[in-house]
Amino acid sequence: MRNPGKVGAVAPSSSWLAREMAAVVPSGDAPVVVELGPGTGSLSRAVSARMPSAGRHIAVELDPGMADYLRTRLPWLEVVEGDAAELDQLLANAGVGSVDAVISGLPWSIFPADAQHAILHQVGGMLAPGAAFTTFAYLHALGMSGARGFRRRLDENFDEVLTSRTVWRNAPPARIYTCRRPHR
DSSP: OOOOOOOSSSSSOOOOHHHHHHHOOOOOEEEEEEEEOOOOOHHHHHHHSSSSOOOOEEEEEEEHHHHHHHHHHOOSEEEEEEEEGGGHHHHTTOOOEEEEEEEEEEOGGSOOHHHHHHHHHHHHHHHHEEEEEEEEEHHHHHHSSHHHHHHHHHHHHHHEEEOOOOOOOSSEEEEEEEEEEEOO
């Protein structure tokens, strides 16, 4: 609440929302999963619960204080400090060339259009064939111009965009977007 222009959530994501978003995480082999905007780690925990032990879970966090918090609270999580708009470079520095899933808790509706576009372009460029990108939008914000523009940008950047039913057991209620086959 102290920084609404940077943190778009009023509460951590519920376990119901987190579990539904983590469904895109491959449950076999050794997937590489990237989480954008991990916040306090509620999505991270759901990813971890689904992820095979051989997998790699990388969380990209812009805020140094939040990154330190995550490193302390979730020592199993590989935290990378940086801007998701530079995802390709952040992952290259971590030795990653492509990923099997990207899960995002970023507050899209408060981002300007150019930031939304830059991040979506980076995400699409990092997804391996068959990989998915998932994110959510709060129900009350869907009418905001930033949220409407974000939805259009999803369609511009991905061949498939599925919208979930409303997850009512979240504060506030949310819908999940699952995107596949990025336009490159």
